[in-house]
Amino acid sequence: MRAHPVAPLLIASLLGLALIGCGNAEAAGPDNFNGDSRRGADLVKNYHCGGCHDIPGIAGADGNVGPPLHRVGTRTYIAGYIQNSPDNMTAWIEDPQKALPGNAMPTIGIPQKDARDIAAFLYTLK
Numbered sequence: 001m002r003a004h005p006v007a008p009l010l011i012a013s014l015l016g017l018a019l020i021g022c023g024n025a026e027a028a029g030p031d032n033f034n035g036d037s038r039r040g041a042d043l044v045k046n047y048h049c050g051g052c053h054d055i056p057g058i059a060g061a062d063g064n065v066g067p068p069l070h071r072v073g074t075r076t077y078i079a080g081y082i083q084n085s086p087d088n089m090t091a092w093i094e095d096p097q098k099a100l101p102g103n104a105m106p107t108i109g110i111p112q113k114d115a116r117d118i119a120a121f122l123y124t125l126k
Ligand code: HEC
Pocket: 044, 047, 048, 049, 050, 051, 052, 053, 065, 066, 067, 068, 069, 072, 075, 077, 078, 079, 080, 093, 103, 104, 105, 106, 108, 110, 118, 122
């Protein structure tokens, strides 16, 4: 049986499209994102995110109120609704109740600079 001559091309282009679609998750953690991930890791400790989240690389962060943050840097959506991008992640950390009113993560009152650094840390989790 001979495969249809167009089939490989079609499959290749569909794969290409699929990669572009998923590429958003990759683009979620661009290297030029100007947050300080090391400072972010310290802030994650200080703000006790680990009381509610299981977070790789943060000692004692084994909370189970919210979802584990394993590989959150490559997740497609934040909280299942918001496209995962550096700006959206920063906004989420700054004020999750504004980002998605009524969700179960409380607004802690984190300044934007801290939120950016925390986002930079989260994007190291791949
Ligand atoms: C009081 C508990 C609590 C604290 C403290 C908390 N979170 Fe959350 N967080 C949640 C809950 C609950 C959700 C799930 C929200 C949803 O999906 O509707 C969540 C969701 C998230 C998400 C989205 C995860 C996903 O899979 O979409 C991120 C990222 C996140 N939190 C980061 C943080 C960071 C960073 C801190 C510390 C600055 C923090 N959280 C502190 C409860 C908490």
